[in-house]
Amino acid sequence: MPDDNITEVAVRAALAKFQDPETGRSIVQLEQVHALRLEGQRLTITLGLTTWAAPLWEATRAELAAHLSRQFPNLQVTVELAVHQRKPEKLGEIGLAAKSVIAVAAGKGGVGKSSVAAYLACGLRRAGCTVGLMDADVYGPSIPHLFGSHRQPEIYEDRIQPVVVEGIRLMSMGFLAPEGEAVIWRGPMLHTALTQFLRDTAWGELDYLIVDLPPGTGDVALSLSQLAPLTGAVIVCTPQVVALLDAVKAIAMFRKVSVDVLGMVENMSCFVCPDCHRRHDIFGSGGAKRRAAELDVPFLGEIPIYTELRLLGDEGKVAAAFEQPQARPYLEAICRNLVADLAARQRAHPTLPTLPILG
Numbered sequence: 001m002p003d004d005n006i007t008e009v010a011v012r013a014a015l016a017k018f019q020d021p022e023t024g025r026s027i028v029q030l031e032q033v034h035a036l037r038l039e040g041q042r043l044t045i046t047l048g049l050t051t052w053a054a055p056l057w058e059a060t061r062a063e064l065a066a067h068l069s070r071q072f073p074n075l076q077v078t079v080e081l082a083v084h085q086r087k088p089e090k091l092g093e094i095g096l097a098a099k100s101v102i103a104v105a106a107g108k109g110g111v112g113k114s115s116v117a118a119y120l121a122c123g124l125r126r127a128g129c130t131v132g133l134m135d136a137d138v139y140g141p142s143i144p145h146l147f148g149s150h151r152q153p154e155i156y157e158d159r160i161q162p163v164v165v166e167g168i169r170l171m172s173m174g175f176l177a178p179e180g181e182a183v184i185w186r187g188p189m190l191h192t193a194l195t196q197f198l199r200d201t202a203w204g205e206l207d208y209l210i211v212d213l214p215p216g217t218g219d220v221a222l223s224l225s226q227l228a229p230l231t232g233a234v235i236v237c238t239p240q241v242v243a244l245l246d247a248v249k250a251i252a253m254f255r256k257v258s259v260d261v262l263g264m265v266e267n268m269s270c271f272v273c274p275d276c277h278r279r280h281d282i283f284g285s286g287g288a289k290r291r292a293a294e295l296d297v298p299f300l301g302e303i304p305i306y307t308e309l310r311l312l313g314d315e316g317k318v319a320a321a322f323e324q325p326q327a328r329p330y331l332e333a334i335c336r337n338l339v340a341d342l343a344a345r346q347r348a349h350p351t352l353p354t355l356p357i358l359g
């Protein structure tokens with residue numbers, strides 16, 4: 001078609017080939033083109049995107065502009081963004097209304113699993129997503145401590161109200177049991193406790209429910225996957241060979257119980273000297289990335305060791321990690337990579353039923 005004769009029909013046909021990141025479906029099919037104005041060689045589009053995809057909004061805007069410019073090289077394209085509402089479907093036997101349920105796991109303790117679960121929750125929330133964080137690490141619940149909140153959750157209309165910190169809806173056994181008190185859990189009790197946690201908490205509608213799993217074991221993941229469909233698990237490891245072997249075992253365990261492994265995060269990957277700013281690979285380097293490639297698992301990113309991150313965790317200010325200029329790019333990259341990988345999966349296997357193509 002000659003470029004100086006662009007019609008709205010042609011533009012809509014081009015838009016119909018562009019996929020929504022959340023569903024992998026056409027933005028025209030799902031009525032996400034909220035407005036379209038074509039005036040000569042100027043096109044202004046308002047694209048509606050869901051808050052689920054918030055970390056990808058800017059990338060999606062650029063992709064759509066590039067997509068249209070490829071089709072219509074002389075067109076001046078402006079893409080504006082607006083929120084597109086799409087409610088989550090109720091999931092599993094407990095009817096959880098969350099679009100993605102992401103378990104954060106590690107082969108062993110002390111690798112920063114709870115911190116990474118908190119960083120994911122904070123990063124997604126900061127981007128604009130609606131986020132819940134469930135501390136299922138019942139043997140050592142550290143989410144209340146990381147967020148500096150030990151408030152007793154309130155009960156309203158028979159449901160436990162999550163404790164909201166920094167806009168994140170938190171629930172943890174740590175809110176219910178006194179700090180420092182050991183709780184012994186046996187299999188069936190654990191299953192009951194998790195069921196109650198998930199079912200009796202007034203989570204509301206969520207884009208993401210991040211679940212901090214206890215280290216090493218498979219039973220909590222298994223219980224969880226029976227209660228609500230897990231989107232998958234993110235495995236946190238440190239670069240030492242021994243820690244990597246534990247991570248490999250954790251991945252094998254998830255695969256055995258048919259939980260998708262969404263990716264690996266390498267925590268404490270290196271130490272950046274605050275004085276000379278040089279990188280020191282204390283535990284070696286590149287191990288997790290190589291292992292992830294061997295296992296065909298996405299590598300979501302690394303987080304160096306920063307004293308500030310440890311201090312913020314200790315002080316109950318984990319969300320302030322995003323105010324740290326050195327750490328922030330690493331933390332944001334992990335959130336973005338995770339959502340981009342989820343979106344790529346949706347593109348490969350769209351979940352919503354196909355609707356008739358309009359326009």
Ligand code: ADP
Pocket residue numbers: 106108109110111112113114115116142267268303304305306307309310311313314
């Ligand atoms: P896990 O859940 O695997 O047991 P935590 O998240 O509780 O581990 O982290 C263990 C300790 O390491 C905490 O004191 C935490 O603040 C600290 N920590 C985690 N990641 C980092 C990091 N990248 N840099 C510095 N300290 C970290």
